[in-house]
Amino acid sequence: MKETPLSNCERRFLLRAIEEKKRLDGRQTYDYRNIRISFGTDYGCCIVELGKTRVLGQVSCELVSPKLNRATEGILFFNLELSQMAAPAFEPGRQSDLLVKLNRLMERCLRNSKCIDTESLCVVAGEKVWQIRVDLHLLNHDGNIIDAASIAAIVALCHFRRPDVSVQGDEVTLYTPEERDPVPLSIHHMPICVSFAFFQQGTYLLVDPNEREERVMDGLLVIAMNKHREICTIQSSGGIMLLKDQVLRCSKIAGVKVAEITELILKALENDQKVRKEGGKFGFAESIANQRITAFKMEKAPIDTSDVEEKAEEIIAEAEPPSEVVSTPVLWTPGTAQIGEGVENSWGDLEDSEKEDDEGGGDQAIILDGIKMDTGVEVSDIGSQDSEEEEMIILEPDKNPKKIRTQTTSAKQEKAPSKKPVKRRKKKRAAN
Amino acid sequence: MAEPASVAAESLAGSRARAARTVLGQVVLPGEELLLPEQEDAEGPGGAVERPLSLNARACSRVRVVCGPGLRRCGDRLLVTKCGRLRHKEPGSGSGGGVYWVDSQQKRYVPVKGDHVIGIVTAKSGDIFKVDVGGSEPASLSYLSFEGATKRNRPNVGDLIYGQFVVANKDMEPEMVCIDSCGRANGMGVIGQDGLLFKVTLGLIRKLLAPDCEIIQEVGKLYPLEIVFGMNGRIWVKAKTIQQTLILANILEACEHMTSDQRKQIFSRLAES
Numbered sequence: 001m002k003e004t005p006l007s008n009c010e011r012r013f014l015l016r017a018i019e020e021k022k023r024l025d026g027r028q029t030y031d032y033r034n035i036r037i038s039f040g041t042d043y044g045c046c047i048v049e050l051g052k053t054r055v056l057g058q059v060s061c062e063l064v065s066p067k068l069n070r071a072t073e074g075i076l077f078f079n080l081e082l083s084q085m086a087a088p089a090f091e092p093g094r095q096s097d098l099l100v101k102l103n104r105l106m107e108r109c110l111r112n113s114k115c116i117d118t119e120s121l122c123v124v125a126g127e128k129v130w131q132i133r134v135d136l137h138l139l140n141h142d143g144n145i146i147d148a149a150s151i152a153a154i155v156a157l158c159h160f161r162r163p164d165v166s167v168q169g170d171e172v173t174l175y176t177p178e179e180r181d182p183v184p185l186s187i188h189h190m191p192i193c194v195s196f197a198f199f200q201q202g203t204y205l206l207v208d209p210n211e212r213e214e215r216v217m218d219g220l221l222v223i224a225m226n227k228h229r230e231i232c233t234i235q236s237s238g239g240i241m242l243l244k245d246q247v248l249r250c251s252k253i254a255g256v257k258v259a260e261i262t263e264l265i266l267k268a269l270e271n272d273q274k275v276r277k278e279g280g281k282f283g284f285a286e287s288i289a290n291q292r293i294t295a296f297k298m299e300k301a302p303i304d305t306s307d308v309e310e311k312a313e314e315i316i317a318e319a320e321p322p323s324e325v326v327s328t329p330v331l332w333t334p335g336t337a338q339i340g341e342g343v344e345n346s347w348g349d350l351e352d353s354e355k356e357d358d359e360g361g362g363d364q365a366i367i368l369d370g371i372k373m374d375t376g377v378e379v380s381d382i383g384s385q386d387s388e389e390e391e392m393i394i395l396e397p398d399k400n401p402k403k404i405r406t407q408t409t410s411a412k413q414e415k416a417p418s419k420k421p422v423k424r425r426k427k428k429r430a431a432n
Numbered sequence: 433m434a435e436p437a438s439v440a441a442e443s444l445a446g447s448r449a450r451a452a453r454t455v456l457g458q459v460v461l462p463g464e465e466l467l468l469p470e471q472e473d474a475e476g477p478g479g480a481v482e483r484p485l486s487l488n489a490r491a492c493s494r495v496r497v498v499c500g501p502g503l504r505r506c507g508d509r510l511l512v513t514k515c516g517r518l519r520h521k522e523p524g525s526g527s528g529g530g531v532y533w534v535d536s537q538q539k540r541y542v543p544v545k546g547d548h549v550i551g552i553v554t555a556k557s558g559d560i561f562k563v564d565v566g567g568s569e570p571a572s573l574s575y576l577s578f579e580g581a582t583k584r585n586r587p588n589v590g591d592l593i594y595g596q597f598v599v600a601n602k603d604m605e606p607e608m609v610c611i612d613s614c615g616r617a618n619g620m621g622v623i624g625q626d627g628l629l630f631k632v633t634l635g636l637i638r639k640l641l642a643p644d645c646e647i648i649q650e651v652g653k654l655y656p657l658e659i660v661f662g663m664n665g666r667i668w669v670k671a672k673t674i675q676q677t678l679i680l681a682n683i684l685e686a687c688e689h690m691t692s693d694q695r696k697q698i699f700s701r702l703a704e705s
Contacts, residue, residue, distance in 0.1 A: 005564055007552045008590035009668075013628045017674050024678065088540065088566075291689050295635035296517065296535045 003089035006215045014216045018204050024212055025051075030253055032208045035261065037155055037268040038287035043182065044160030047284065048152040050208070052142035057152035058135045059160040063174070066122070066129040074121020075131040078106050080138070080149055087141040102146055105235060106136070109150055109191050109224040113232035116157065117186040123165050124172060130162060132185070143211035146222055150193040155265055159272070160185055191232040192261050194254040196221040202240050207253065221247070223254040227262040449509055452518065452532060460518050460534060466510040468497055469529070500533025514538075537635045541566040541664035543600035550623070550662030551593045551608065563593055566631075566664040569605050571597070577609035579617035592623040592668060594660055623660055627670030628677050634665050636688050647687055650699050651680060 014024070021029060033051030040046065044059035066073065080103050082090045110116075121130040134156060136149050161182030164175045197209035197217040206213060209220075219238025225231050231251065236242060275282045329337040449465040460466075499505055502514035512518075516536030523530045541549075543565060551563035554570055562570040573595065575581060587593060599607040610620040640648060641661055651657070655676045660668040667684060671677045679702065687695065 002564075002570075004566065005552050005554050005590070007592050007629060008588075009592055009623070009625055009627055010629050011590075013626065013674070013677070017678065020674055022674055022678060024681070026678070026682065292691075293537055293635065293688065294691055295537070295633065295639045295688055 003087075010212065011216050014212055015199065018199050018206070018213075023206065024210055027208075029205065030207045030257075032257060032261075033210075035151065035264055037151075037265065038284060039159060039268075039272045039282065041283040044156050046152060046155045046159055047139075047288070048148050048155060050144060050148040050151070051210070052140055053144060053148045054139040055145070055148040055152040056137045056139055057149075057156035058137075059156045060133050060135075061160075061162045062131045062133070063123065063128050064131045065127060070118075071126040072122045072129075073118040074129045076111055076116060076118065077131065077133040078103070078110060078136075078153065079134070080106055080136040082138045082141070082145075085140070086138045090141070101237070102149065105146055105193070105222060105233070106149060106153065108233045108235075109193055110134075110153060113189075113191045113224070113226075115154070115187055115189050115191055115226075115232075117188060120186045124167065128172065132157075132160075132162075141211060143214050144195050144208050146193050147195055147208065150191070150224065151261065151265070154187075154190045154192065155268070157185060158187055158190070158265070158269055189226040189228060189230070190262055190265065191224045191226045192258045193222050193224045193233075194257050196223070196250050196253075198238070198240050198242070202242060202246065205246075205250070207257065221250055223251055225251070225254050225258045227259050229255045452510065452520070455518050456520050457517055459515065460512045461515050462513050464512045465506065466503075466512065466518075466532075468508075468510065469495075495529035497529035498531040500531050502534025502536055503532055535635070537633060539631075539633050539665060541634060543567045543571065543597055543606040544663075545597050545600040547600070547663040548594065548596045548620070549608070549664040550629070550660060550666040550668060551595065551664075553587050553589050553591050553593060556589065561587065561593075563595075563608060565606070565608070565662075566666065567606065571606040571608045573608050573610070577611055578621055579611050579615065587622045592629060593621070594623055594662065595620050623668055624658075624670065627658070627668050628681050629666055629668045630681050630685065631665050632667060632685055633688060634663070636684075637661055637663060637665055637667070640684070640687075646692070647684075647695065650695070651683065654699065654702060655680070 017023070023029075025033070027033070034049075036049040038047050038049075045057070047054060047056050064075065067075065080099070082099055082102075084090050084092065116132070121132065123129060134153050136152055138145055138149070161177075161184055163177060164180040164183050166173050166175070195208060197206045197213055198204070198219045198221065199206070199217055201218060206217075209217060214220075217238070219236065219240030219242075221242065222233070222235045222237075223231060224233040234247075234251075272282060329339045331337045449467050451469070452466040453469055455466060499510060502512065502516060504511045504513050510532065512534060514534050514536040516534040519533055519535055521531045543549075549565050551565045551571060551573070553561050553573075554564050555562040559575045561573040561575070563573050564570050573593065575586060577595075578585075578587075593608075593610065595608040595610040596612075597606055597608050599605075610617065612618045612620075639645065641663075648659075651659075655671050657669060657671045657676075657680060659670075659680075662668075667681075669677055669680050669684070671680055683698065683702075686698075690698075
């Protein structure tokens with residue numbers, strides 16, 4: 001797939017935000033994203049998360065014959081791969097430019113700085129040496145691959161244990177991990193890359209650029225340093241012109257950041273060591289936290305009920321007490337009784353309302369009371385209609401509908417309440 | 433001895449098809465087969481059980497069940513093609529057996545006809561635009577499918593477009609338009625110049641677009657804003673200042689993993705400041 005293009009609106013927004021010293025995730029100019037280091041069950045396997053960028057590092061070793069011109073040194077092999085799950089734009093065979101650039105930078109940072117003692121990897125001079133292979137896989141691309149990859153490489157190398165070997169005369173014994181504990185590699189120092197992104201021809205500078213920020217940047221400066229403030233590699237790409245004091249300032253910032261990151265790495269290694277020694281659980285299943293997806297549930301946020309009591313008391317204090325409606329059945333004839341008021345006669349409504357419309361009345365709202373029908377009581381009546389004529393009892397609800405006018409009350413409305421029984425009037429006032 | 437043999441045969445054959453009704457709300461994996469309700473009676477408890485043939489041809493109650501995303505018809509059964517939770521919706525008007533679908537989480541968008549999406553114009557060629565919608569191919573958008581289209585008011589390369597798909601299947605290049613069937617824009621067209629575009633998962637978009645979504649109501653009370661949701665996982669948001677826009681973008685992205693309590697806390701804190 002082709003890379004997702006950057007729209008004009010995003011570019012404009014990002015540049016304006018950078019001019020106002022605001023970053024997308026709320027960081028400051030010199031802030032790194034959260035770094036999380038987690039180790040797998042095998043020695044030499046780790047996952048480094050720099051924000052959402054994730055790199056998996058795995059170290060392995062093998063006994064091979066050495067290079068002809070370096071008979072007493074071990075062999076180091078670095079490989080960084082951009083997995084297809086990292087970004088839609090990464091396809092097998094597609095990302096050659098970026099891949100070559102990253103691999104070259106990793107090699108210069110780790111191999112040329114001589115951070116690993118290759119002499120100690122020699123077993124029998126000229127015949128057998130250890131070949132250490134570091135494989136890095138990018139699992140998710142959210143910017144600044146090189147920093148995350150360099151941290152993953154050095155953490156994996158520090159975490160790795162190679163099988164123990166002993167040489168007695170001509171005999172070489174390779175011990176399995178069960179016979180003798182595996183031995184860590186001898187590492188002199190830990191070089192870590194720090195990236196600086198430049199915008200607007202070098203006017204603005206950001207540390208640890210995000211993927212969006214990388215899209216709009218003019219140039220990138222990568223400084224690889226260790227905690228002793230020794231620069232291992234420095235590279236500037238993008239073709240921007242940097243001033244001397246800008247580069248010096250960046251190196252000072254890099255020194256501070258590398259010190260922090262090195263401390264974090266040492267602490268993570270120590271924690272893992274402790275857990276393994278105590279026999280606790282270790283590995284990715286323990287350290288990588290599960291995140292809940294809440295997108296499939298419509299949870300209702302709970303309503304704030306802290307002041308419900310005061311509000312309820314206020315309402316009760318101001319309102320009138322409800323009317324006491326006692327319904328007693330009214331016996332019309334043996335076998336027919338009426339409980340309640342029954343339904344309003346809506347035909348009567350229409351006739352009256354027509355008259356009032358003719359009179360040119362204003363806005364009116366006719367409210368009918370008593371929606372429920374006393375069906376239970378009436379059915380017995382209907383059933384008897386089929387048979388011979390019996391006495392028919394018609395249950396009469398109150399004929400006069402209630403009318404509420406928005407204009408001044410007229411005589412009609414005042415007449416209506418007076419005709420209704422006492423119960424009805426009280427109810428009406430409460431409704432008002 | 434027939435029963436143990438038949439049980440052994442079933443276990444050899446692999447997982448038996450389960451009734452869809454019993455699996456509702458549970459996680460299903462691709463490759464599972466599900467039985468629809470009327471087939472359960474036919475299958476019976478022990479699988480292929482012999483039944484006496486009924487002489488009166490009872491019209492088998494064929495209910496029309498709709499197969500939603502994540503499911504596919506496989507003979508008489510439903511075959512699961514995505515992993516997620518199985519859901520069912522009862523039919524509203526009473527005809528048919530309702531809809532079954534799988535709620536799955538996904539970030540890559542696959543164009544579907546009728547979806548409203550936000551696209552980025554990548555190229556002009558002939559009299560169509562090529563618009564990137566996040567799928568495997570760029571969609572084509574004709575010059576004339578805007579309301580009031582003239583030579584002057586055309587989108588440029590790099591602009592954001594809100595439109596809907598008229599053709600979207602796996603065999604053809606997707607095509608989109610920015611007018612509805614009556615020829616009116618109805619909110620579609622070029623999206624304004626400022627504002628921020630960001631990407632979220634497809635499940636979150638569906639949740640935000642559900643009717644009565646609380647998140648949107650609460651966000652609307654915070655700041656005045658303009659917001660456009662594309663079903664391809666893209667959201668465009670614009671508020672008065674850059675700071676507010678960034679806050680809104682971060683909140684919407686974080687809603688993926690926040691519970692409603694955490695969200696309420698964040699909103700109350702923002703409302704105070």
